[in-house]
Amino acid sequence: MNRPRSRRDFLLDSGGVTTLSKNRDLLLDYLRMLEIQFDGAFLLPTPILGEIHTGDRRIDVITDRLLKAIGGSDAELEPVAATWRRAGELRTEALQHSRNPISTGDAVIVALAEERSVRAGVTIITGDKKDMDLLVGLTRRPNIAVDVL
């Protein structure tokens, strides 16, 4: 008898999308893991859409296909004002603990992760562990993981 798959949301930042698009084998295995192991969904805040195209057609064509599969064009996944406001709070607090700039996109991802973590575990797929760990720590939510590709 198969074990029930645990529900989990996967939030992609721009580094996560780009890394998956550059490596089709990795993208394939990530999709397989999500399918085999989780009742999972990929979520992508719309501000990230402005950061993920590289200008390299070979990579961008995979990105576009991934976006189409995620359903990013649905626009319903756009964060609301409350998420933006929370992102601003997290970014301001993070800047007090970091010597480096904290990107607005990272703060939006973590604000959305905080929101989603009320319903299920969340994994943030990223290329930038340091800033994400700092922001996630500020939420004090125990069920948000950071997966660095």
Next chain:
Amino acid sequence: MEAATLTSRTHLADDPQWRESQRARLHELQQDLLAEGAVAGQYLPELQARAATWPE
């Protein structure tokens, strides 16, 4: 932040039909990648090992 104050417009992500629909699209993308020569299994053990450490 209390859970009650966390408002959401991400209601689609809580809709089982939408999740199933995305699941079908992602499965189709897998099939396309395989047909185009992508190699399965190289990263899966490492990904599953990392996933085992994620808090529920």
